[in-house]
Amino acid sequence: MIISGHSFAAIWNGIDLAAWLVDGHALQIRHANEAAARLVGRSVADMEGMPVHGLVVTPEDLIFWGQSHAGIAAGIHSHTWVRNMHSGNLVPVDRRVLAIQASEGDPADRYLLLTMQDRSEHEASQRELESLLSELRATLDSAADGVLTCNLHGEIRAFNQRLAQIWQLPRELLLRRDDAAIRVHMESQVLDAEAYRLRLAAIAHEPMLETTDILHLRNGMTVEQRSVPQLIQGRPAGRVYSFRDISRQAEVQAGLRLAARVFESSLDAIFIADERHAVARINPGCEQLLGAAAQGVVGRRVTALFAMAQDDAEFMAEVRQGWEQAGFWEGELRLRQEEDAHCCVQLSWVALRDDAGAVAQSIGFMRDLSVQHAAQKRIEELAYSDALTGLPNRLPLNKRVAAAIEASRGHGGGFAILFLDLDRFKNVNDSLGHPFGDRVLKLVAERLQGCLRQSDMLCRLGGDEFVIYLHDADAAIAESVARRVQEEMLRPFMLDEMGFSIQCSIGMSLYPQDGDALDDLIKHADTAMYRVKERGRGSYGFYQPQMNAHLLSRMKMEHAMRQALNHGHMAVHYQPQVDMATGCIVGAEALVRWTDPEFGVVSPGTFVPLAEESGYIVTLGAWVMEQAVKEAAHWMGCGTPLVVSVNVSALEFRQAGFVERISALLAQYGLPARWLELELTETVLLQDAQEMQQVLDALARLGVGLSIDDFGTGYSSLAYLKKLTIHRLKIDKSFVGGLPGDGGDCAIVQAIVSMGRALRIGVVAEGVETQAQRQALQGMGCDCYQGFLCAPAMPAADFRVRMAEPATGAKRIAKR
Numbered sequence: 094m095i096i097s098g099h100s101f102a103a104i105w106n107g108i109d110l111a112a113w114l115v116d117g118h119a120l121q122i123r124h125a126n127e128a129a130a131r132l133v134g135r136s137v138a139d140m141e142g143m144p145v146h147g148l149v150v151t152p153e154d155l156i157f158w159g160q161s162h163a164g165i166a167a168g169i170h171s172h173t174w175v176r177n178m179h180s181g182n183l184v185p186v187d188r189r190v191l192a193i194q195a196s197e198g199d200p201a202d203r204y205l206l207l208t209m210q211d212r213s214e215h216e217a218s219q220r221e222l223e224s225l226l227s228e229l230r231a232t233l234d235s236a237a238d239g240v241l242t243c244n245l246h247g248e249i250r251a252f253n254q255r256l257a258q259i260w261q262l263p264r265e266l267l268l269r270r271d272d273a274a275i276r277v278h279m280e281s282q283v284l285d286a287e288a289y290r291l292r293l294a295a296i297a298h299e300p301m302l303e304t305t306d307i308l309h310l311r312n313g314m315t316v317e318q319r320s321v322p323q324l325i326q327g328r329p330a331g332r333v334y335s336f337r338d339i340s341r342q343a344e345v346q347a348g349l350r351l352a353a354r355v356f357e358s359s360l361d362a363i364f365i366a367d368e369r370h371a372v373a374r375i376n377p378g379c380e381q382l383l384g385a386a387a388q389g390v391v392g393r394r395v396t397a398l399f400a401m402a403q404d405d406a407e408f409m410a411e412v413r414q415g416w417e418q419a420g421f422w423e424g425e426l427r428l429r430q431e432e433d434a435h436c437c438v439q440l441s442w443v444a445l446r447d448d449a450g451a452v453a454q455s456i457g458f459m460r461d462l463s464v465q466h467a468a469q470k471r472i473e474e475l476a477y478s479d480a481l482t483g484l485p486n487r488l489p490l491n492k493r494v495a496a497a498i499e500a501s502r503g504h505g506g507g508f509a510i511l512f513l514d515l516d517r518f519k520n521v522n523d524s525l526g527h528p529f530g531d532r533v534l535k536l537v538a539e540r541l542q543g544c545l546r547q548s549d550m551l552c553r554l555g556g557d558e559f560v561i562y563l564h565d566a567d568a569a570i571a572e573s574v575a576r577r578v579q580e581e582m583l584r585p586f587m588l589d590e591m592g593f594s595i596q597c598s599i600g601m602s603l604y605p606q607d608g609d610a611l612d613d614l615i616k617h618a619d620t621a622m623y624r625v626k627e628r629g630r631g632s633y634g635f636y637q638p639q640m641n642a643h644l645l646s647r648m649k650m651e652h653a654m655r656q657a658l659n660h661g662h663m664a665v666h667y668q669p670q671v672d673m674a675t676g677c678i679v680g681a682e683a684l685v686r687w688t689d690p691e692f693g694v695v696s697p698g699t700f701v702p703l704a705e706e707s708g709y710i711v712t713l714g715a716w717v718m719e720q721a722v723k724e725a726a727h728w729m730g731c732g733t734p735l736v737v738s739v740n741v742s743a744l745e746f747r748q749a750g751f752v753e754r755i756s757a758l759l760a761q762y763g764l765p766a767r768w769l770e771l772e773l774t775e776t777v778l779l780q781d782a783q784e785m786q787q788v789l790d791a792l793a794r795l796g797v798g799l800s801i802d803d804f805g806t807g808y809s810s811l812a813y814l815k816k817l818t819i820h821r822l823k824i825d826k827s828f829v830g831g832l833p834g835d836g837g838d839c840a841i842v843q844a845i846v847s848m849g850r851a852l853r854i855g856v857v858a859e860g861v862e863t864q865a866q867r868q869a870l871q872g873m874g875c876d877c878y879q880g881f882l883c884a885p886a887m888p889a890a891d892f893r894v895r896m897a898e899p900a901t902g903a904k905r906i907a908k909r
């Protein structure tokens with residue numbers, strides 16, 4: 094097809110692309126179309142013939158037109174600017190240059206066709222896009238939430254800095270693109286990684302799903318993960334995840350939940366009041382304390398819950414003052430309960446203020462003080478009374494005596510103090526147990542109270558010690574009361590169908606002659622009571638000033654006794670035990686002796702009880718035991734073995750490791766256990782039956798003999814004779830003394846001997862002084878005797894001599 098010149102012009106001017114034809118040699122514009130004229134803001138006519146440099150605006154273009162264009166054939170495509178002469182603006186253009194050879198072989202006949210596409214709009218939209226992108230990035234990076242976008246295949250397209258922070262993405266994952274590593278890292282940060290992985294897989298399967306999940310991360314953060322589909326033209330193209338740190342929120346919520354639980358489950362009664370001090374809420378503890386359901390209480394004024402002496406306004410003024418000064422008010426109030434009851438509560442009422450500082454709400458905490466008040470009352474009672482008997486204790490007695498002394502200054506009257514101690518009450522406790530002893534003490538207290546007038550006062554000081562204040566009393570009244578008390582005590586008591594009587598010792602002091610203060614009067618009455626005990630108990634006596642001197646000498650004696658062992662003032666003597674039938678010595682009782690440089694010969698009857706009271710008997714007894722075992726080993730070594738009997742006190746027997754020590758001693762001196770016998774009193778055997786039996790069994794297993802000393806003077810329970818491994822009974826010398834004339838003693842001794850025989854237990858009579866006694870005992874079937882008739886206890890050396898002289902007294906024969 095051939096295009097006419099007219100048609101070409103129409104096409105040339107019709108195209109929207111600016112074009113001009115430049116003479117390659119002259120560098121002048123030969124032709125320009127109308128689009129070119131519009132682009133540069135000139136007319137076509139103005140442009141044609143114009144040097145091409147006239148339109149150059151950039152240094153690069155100047156260089157371009159200044160160089161040879163011979164090489165331009167395939168065309169040049171570049172971006173540049175042209176100036177619009179009309180507006181003066183630079184217009185960005187997309188420029189193409191094409192070389193055209195007009196006639197063959199004439200290099201001068203060469204043209205350059207320039208086409209320019211205005212890029213203004215394209216560049217503007219490009220800038221707009223970049224600006225939008227940077228805005229979007231800035232927005233993402235400044236977002237408080239972590240954001241991550243991915244496509245439908247799960248490939249990560251973008252995430253922001255916050256996401257990196259929340260998930261603590263390591264630096265290397267920020268520098269290189271590794272979606273799999275990022276996902277693995279994120280999963281590893283979730284506490285339940287497996288569950289999270291499954292959840293993500295499930296979300297990926299549902300492109301249109303909108304999700305919200307709470308994630309607990311290993312770093313302690315709680316994160317809310319939301320995900321929404323990313324839609325392009327209504328179709329899912331990917332997914333946007335956002336992650337919000339809700340740790341604080343979760344903490345607050347947990348705190349609120351906890352507070353609600355505390356409110357609901359608190360044992361304290363709690364109410365919340367509004368700004369007008371009307372009850373808004375109460376907890377179950379409060380309902381319980383009030384005895385009313387919340388509905389009946391909510392809306393009532395807080396002050397209406399209490400029974401108060403003050404009126405409402407006065408009380409609230411006080412409360413407000415507390416709120417102003419400390420933020421709370423605290424005090425004891427009487428709470429109204431259901432059915433007109435009341436209870437005492439401790440109210441702590443705290444004001445909660447709004448931002449402006451006004452009291453918006455208040456919380457009241459109430460603690461029931463009933464138990465505390467009861468305990469307080471009990472403490473006061475206990476402070477003034479004896480818990481066991483309920484009798485007043487020393488405090489009220491002090492007050493009473495102080496008042497009596499004060500009153501006596503006016504009218505000169507006197508009063509008496511009686512110090513009363515139950516005799517051998519320890520035996521009751523030891524044998525029948527403390528609970529039984531406690532019940533006896535209560536009965537005693539009742540009896541004693543019955544002997545007194547209203548104006549007198551009976552107190553228990555502790556243990557088995559009582560003090561009686563006799564109001565307006567002289568020596569005669571005191572004595573008659575003491576006598577009445579003793580008669581009353583001797584009247585049989587009944588407990589658990591057991592009848593018994595109690596003996597007591599009473600010491601008395603008088604005001605004002607024996608002291609002008611309670612402490613002195615009690616001390617002196619106590620001293621008098623001691624003297625009564627020493628004289629044989631079961632009686633009463635008045636304080637005499639020289640008694641204190643006696644007490645002092647007791648203390649001196651105790652001190653001397655403790656020194657005696659180290660100073661060699663103690664010795665062990667041996668008293669022979671003789672076989673009735675043969676007259677041979679078959680054993681010896683070891684008896685301790687003390688000769689003091691100051692006190693002279695002190696009887697064991699005096700110092701053994703002192704040693705028992707002070708606990709020194711443990712040391713003393715261990716020493717006697719060692720001497721006796723050593724001596725018996727010596728007898729055996731001399732070919733004259735004999736059984737040695739050693740007295741063991743209750744305290745010694747109770748010592749842990751007693752059996753082990755005996756066993757070690759026997760081993761140390763090489764004495765076979767059968768040559769040792771332990772003498773125990775009945776009181777020892779009754780201490781704690783079970784524990785006692787274990788020790789006795791262990792001793793029996795060792796092969797040591799056991800005898801019961803002073804048999805018949807204690808409880809003489811047949812039960813333990815049957816149960817325990819006893820080898821011998823020792824008839825007390827008090828029964829032997831009455832033989833053969835006293836029918837009662839004869840009957841007792843006969844009974845003991847018969848019982849021994851029946852139970853196959855040996856019987857020894859002690860304190861045999863006459864042939865008549867020996868014959869009587871022999872006639873009754875008693876096996877052995879011990880007493881002055883044969884010999885008193887003698888030093889070890891004398892005893893050895895005695896054994897070596899068969900002609901002088903009893904012959905010795907070892908028999909066991």
Ligand SMILES: Nc1nc2c(ncn2[C@@H]2O[C@H](COP(=O)(O)O[C@H]3[C@@H](O)[C@H](n4cnc5c(=O)[nH]c(N)nc54)O[C@@H]3COP(=O)(O)O)[C@@H](O)[C@H]2O)c(=O)[nH]1
Pocket residue numbers: 668682683684685696697698701714717740741742772802803823826859860861862879880881882885886
């Ligand atoms: N725990 C320990 N107690 C001991 C020890 N040594 C002695 N005692 C106890 O002291 C009490 C008094 O003992 P004592 O003054 O030695 O009297 C004993 C004998 O000397 C005395 N006796 C012996 N024969 C006669 C006699 O014919 N007539 C008479 N009037 N008295 C006599 O009897 C006492 C022996 O008592 P007993 O032990 O009951 O067999 C006394 O209770 C001793 O037990 C010791 O080392 N440890």
